[in-house]
Amino acid sequence: xxxxxQYEAAWMEEVLVEHQCLFKMNDQV
Numbered sequence: 373x374x375x376x377x378q379y380e381a382a383w384m385e386e387v388l389v390e391h392q393c394l395f396k397m398n399d400q401v
Contacts, residue, residue, distance in 0.1 A: 376384065
């Protein structure tokens with residue numbers, strides 16, 4: 373597994389946060 377650079381790490385973190393928000397919205401429906 374290659375080491376993530378700062379840009380990739382920030383992108384991955386942003387994607388994970390977006391997915392968590394989507395999951396929370398789906399749970400409320």
